[in-house]
Amino acid sequence: MGKAAEIDIVSVSKIYGATTAVDTISLKIPAGTYCCLLGPSGCGKTSTLRMIAGHETISSGDIRLGNKVVTDSPPAKRGTAMMFQSYALFPHLDLVDNVGFSLKMKGVDREQRRARALTMLKLMQMDDYATRRPAQLSGGQQQRVALARALITDPEALLLDEPLSALDPFLKIRMRAELKKLQTDLGITFVHVTHSQEEAMALADLIVVMNDGKIEQAAHPRTVFERPATAFVARFMGDHNVISGYVTTSVNDLVTFEIPGGIFLSASGEAEPGAPIDIGVRTDRVRISDAAAPGFGFTGIVANIEYRGSSVKLSVTGAGIDDFTVIVSDQAFFERPVSVGDAIPLAWDINDAIILGRLDS
Incomplete structure (x- = not known):
């Protein structure tokens, strides 16, 4: 050729x-x-x-x-x-x-x-x-x-x-x-x-x-x-949850922002206080856990459960978020099963919350 x-x-x-x-x-x-x-x-x-x-x-x-x-x-x-x-x-x-x-x-x-x-x-x-x-x-x-x-x-x-x-x-x-x-x-x-x-x-x-x-x-x-560049990419690729809110503080490479429902979450990086912010959290890095570090988790209600063989997909609502996806391994799920309607504490690590960019329109 x-x-x-x-x-x-x-x-x-x-x-x-x-x-x-x-x-x-x-x-x-x-x-x-x-x-x-x-x-x-x-x-x-x-x-x-x-x-x-x-x-x-x-x-x-x-x-x-x-x-x-x-x-x-x-x-x-x-x-x-x-x-x-x-x-x-x-x-x-x-x-x-x-x-x-x-x-x-x-x-x-x-x-x-x-x-x-x-x-x-x-x-x-x-x-x-x-x-x-x-x-x-x-x-x-x-x-x-x-x-x-x-x-x-x-x-x-x-x-x-x-x-x-x-x-x-x-x-x-x-x-x-x-x-x-x-x-x-x-x-x-x-x-x-x-x-x-x-x-x-x-x-x-x-x-x-x-x-x-x-x-x-x-x-x-x-x-x-x-590392999806924008909220659109994160949503379209389907492997990140996108959480949107407004920045309250930005100190020592840690940004804190408020989302509807009066809940405060954090992500590492820098942003202007008062500015809108989108963060992405990998769906397979969220765990069902009692010990969320402040700003890196929330309690949600299980809306749907889909068994996928090697993994289980949970759809969760709460903290002003309509559709938050959690992918857990089948082993982890069946060791601690949950049902639709259960309130479950969710947590993720600081490295798994990334600040998403915005296209200049």
């Missing part, structure tokens, strides 16, 4: 009429990275991908691929290849002609393009199906053909728009492993749009969490998981 390209997105916006779909984002995706653009529907991730591909015009800003500015280049001249959610295979062509189609458009002769197409089908372990048509294939097989067709152009970056959304859960997990292996083997840059946190965590070296046309955080999966 060809070389990988660094992708540099510089102050890029996309405006449709009165709607700003992508709002002045800047992002560097290093060459050879598996990058996942992650966020809810309508956050701007697909528009961003389509602007990198050249299928969407850029309202302002620039996109560089390697050392060339591709802002105004047509898709075929960019060195990118796009794999669409629907796979978009031609029903009347066999797999060899489907995969070799872009080479046909470039005027490559039939023998040569069929040979290249067979090589790509072999890479995807689909060479035994070469004479079949798309309708004779399963979803996972169609996806492999769509990948072969995208990769035959020898792109520097492969762009994938929710490529796993049409597959059943078991096949999703298998295809995830295949995509990761393929990206490692080829060494090219992959940019993959998804709304699944689990998919992004499993695949990416770089997760870019988007919300409302802006980038909330761009970092390695472990950083996004352990």
Whole structure:
């Protein structure tokens, strides 16, 4: 395969009429990275991908691929290849002609393009199906053909728009492993749009969490998981509780703040007294305990219990917090079981309460 390209997105916006779909984002995706653009529907991730591909015009800003500015280049001249959610295979062509189609458009002769197409089908372990048509294939097989067709152009970056959304859960997990292996083997840059946190965590070296046309955080999966940058990231990744209030004091690297219900909690760091504050507390670091240090716990009422096999998820209300999640190991739960309606004391360590940043709006 060809070389990988660094992708540099510089102050890029996309405006449709009165709607700003992508709002002045800047992002560097290093060459050879598996990058996942992650966020809810309508956050701007697909528009961003389509602007990198050249299928969407850029309202302002620039996109560089390697050392060339591709802002105004047509898709075929960019060195990118796009794999669409629907796979978009031609029903009347066999797999060899489907995969070799872009080479046909470039005027490559039939023998040569069929040979290249067979090589790509072999890479995807689909060479035994070469004479079949798309309708004779399963979803996972169609996806492999769509990948072969995208990769035959020898792109520097492969762009994938929710490529796993049409597959059943078991096949999703298998295809995830295949995509990761393929990206490692080829060494090219992959940019993959998804709304699944689990998919992004499993695949990416770089997760870019988007919300409302802006980038909330761009970092390695472990950083996004352990140190979410904002309340949105903490909530969206689902592994932190977010507690909001107003700062009362900030002394010796300890911030104390008041939350509704007249309860005072603390977190390490600095903040201005009177300022609004959001903190994140990891759901799996909260324990049911009688001995909470002041400011690092509260008593809540169990609203729901979900058994998840190796862990148990408790939903708790109290201290002005509607929905506080606690994940305990199955062993810890069944040693000290609780029931819906019970009042339980919750506690966490000072290191497990992190102050979340806010995007300047």
